[in-house]
Amino acid sequence: MDLIQRIKNLFKRGGYALSGQMLKTINDHPKVNIDPAELARIERNMRQYAGDYPKVEYINSDGELRERDYMPLNMRKLSADVLAGLVFNEQCSVVVSDADEKDTNNTFHSANDYIQHVFQHNRFIKNLADYLEPTFALGGLTVRPYVDQSTGEMEFSWALANAFYPLRSNSNGISEGVMKSVTTKIENDKTIYYTLLEFHEWAKGENNENVYLITNELYKSNNKAEIGKRVPLSELHEGLQEKTPIRKLTRTNFNYLKPSGFNNINPHSPLGLGIADNSISTLTKINDTHDQFWWEIKMGQRTVFVSDQMLSTIPDEAGNPPKQVFDPDVNVYKSAHMGDGKEPVKDVTSDIRTEQYISAINQSLRTLEMELKLSVGTFSFDGQSVKTATEVVSENSLTYRTRNDHVYEVEQFIKGLVISTLELAKATTWKGEPLFNGEIPTAEHIGVDFDDGVFQDRAALLDFYGKAKTFGVIPTVEIIQRVFKVPKDTAEQWVKEIRAEEMGMVASEMDNQANQRLFGNEE
Known part of the structure; x- marks a missing residue:
């Protein structure tokens, strides 16, 4: 850090303390230093995703200034919805390879059992299917597990791109960050906004060990656009600790998911881009053309x-x-x-120029498909251009390749969340027992099956890998892993069971042949 930046940070910290800890924006906090352009980009994405556009001003025939609603074609939401549906569905399954056991005290030893329980309790698969759309539209999603001390249940906290800010990052990802949540209350007929900032940082313990530290700060304001003045946590969250150290964690408690691709708009930012962030001019053309078409119909x-x-x-x-x-x-x-x-x-x-407008919108949609790396015919304003199933399934399809890029990011995100959940459960004691006391799996022991039946013909895959196995270029365990999306331990167990069944069948056949030689064929 250069001298000028250090001086800026000193003034920033001093202003923060002297002002009674008043924050107008998240960047006013001494721990946060995010490029304002990144914050503005995310807020713009939020407005476009919600279809929030200013009214259109025009002069009527009497020379009077009038306003009307803007009528966009919300392709930021639609494109994110299409891609989310291609990447993930509710048939996805997650399996952890380990010994499936529990003890008599109902303390989980099996990592797979515990994860299945937590995912079912939080409806994780359904929620992730829902949250992927705003993830692709806005550029990011953060999920962190936490324990409800009143029930002992592991819960998930979700934060969209406008509610998570990185504090420290490297080439492996974001190592420290802050999550923001806003709660409203009515006091004296006025709306009060409470903002909870939850900082996730690494600190050094007494024995120079790494300690994961969660710090909570609460702010109060009567202005929705400002974070406000810091107040005691007890004013809104009774019993919430200001600082919570967690030991024996090897990774961050939160898990950050961003769409595949590099942030070319701000190369130094660890934050992800919305899939349409490089298509702003194309989205503007589509929206303006649709708005003019709608107005011509109304006026026509x-x-x-x-x-x-x-x-x-x-x-x-x-x-x-x-x-x-x-x-x-x-x-x-x-x-x-x-x-x-x-x-x-x-x-x-006057005649309405329907064909001209439809043609103009479709031409812009072709441009959007190219920019989003989707196959031609993915979008159509008139419904005449429909992409066939063969084009979707084909591995040479542009949509298929783009989908695979995003699937990889989602898969790594899920595996990271599984490990974070198990580590937190093992570090948390409830009623004198750890929530989980088994072994923490590695990523290679976690299998994520995206149920690619729509995109992959598994019979064709088996035929392909079967031929490859004939030539001795790929082992059976690897084939099972790739086709059925199961962990290595599970694949190895399947191979053992298959061989045992084959040996059993061989032994049974040998017994039958021996009986036939001794007693002949029974009538």
Whole structure:
């Protein structure tokens, strides 16, 4: 760190202390130093993902300034939804290789049993399927396990890209960070915003050992745009400790998932990019074209000018009140002075340029497909261009290759979360017993099956690997791992069981042949 940066940090810390710990933004905190452009990018992504755009101003025919709603085609959300559905589904399964045992005190020894219990309790597979969409749209997702001391259950806390900020990182990922959660309360008919900042850092213990330290800070504000002034934790979270040290952890308690790819917008940032962050100009063209198309449809309703004499009303001969010539609910007819009255009715409706707009939107969608590395025909505004199943399944499909890149990131994320959960469970005591006291598995002992049936023909894979095995280029254990997505220990166990069954069948066949030689064939 250079001298100028150190001086800045000193002033920053001093201002933080002297101001009574007032924070306008997360960057005002002395521990946080994130490029403001990254924060602005994430907030922009949030607005676009929510379809939050400013109103459109225009001048009407009377020269008056008016406003109307902007009508975008929310491709940031749609593209993220499509990719999330391709990458992950609720049929995904996670298996940990270990001895499947429990003791009489109901303390888990089996890592697989414990993980299945925790995932089922937290509905992890369903929640991850839901959270992948905003992950791809915004650029990141953070999940951390924690223990509910009232029940002894392991819970998961989820944070989107706008609620997690890195503190320290290296080429292996983010090693320290802060998670933000906002809670609202009504006091004296006013909305109060409480922001809890949860810092995850590494510190040195008494014996120079690495200690994982979680620090909680609570802030209060009546302005949604500001974090506010620091207040005691007890004001909102009774019993929550300000500092919680955790020993014997080998990795961060939180796990950060980002879409595949390098952050080319800010190469020095450890944060991920939304899949459409390099397609802002294309998204703008699609939204503007769709908005203009919608407005042309609205303004293109039938309009007929009729002579003002036809819309004039006069009392009848009996003096009864005048009646309108046309239905009062009809807005098609507009009164106008038609001159000599030879053409009392004139249709001035203009044709809507439907084909031109659809063609323009589809052309922009082709550009978006190229930028997102998806196969041609993934998106279509008119429904005429539909990608076939063969194109999706084919390993040469661009969509298939892009999907595989993201699958790898999700797989590593799940494995990291499994290890973090087991480490925390082993380090946590509840009612005098650790929540888990078995062995902590390594990543290679954790299998994640994404249920690729839609994308991979497993019969074809078995045929391919079977031929490879014939030539002696790949062992059976490796084939089972690749086709069925199971850990190495499970694959080895399957091979043993298969061989045992084969030996049993051989022994049985030999007995049958011996009986036939002695007693002949039974009638």
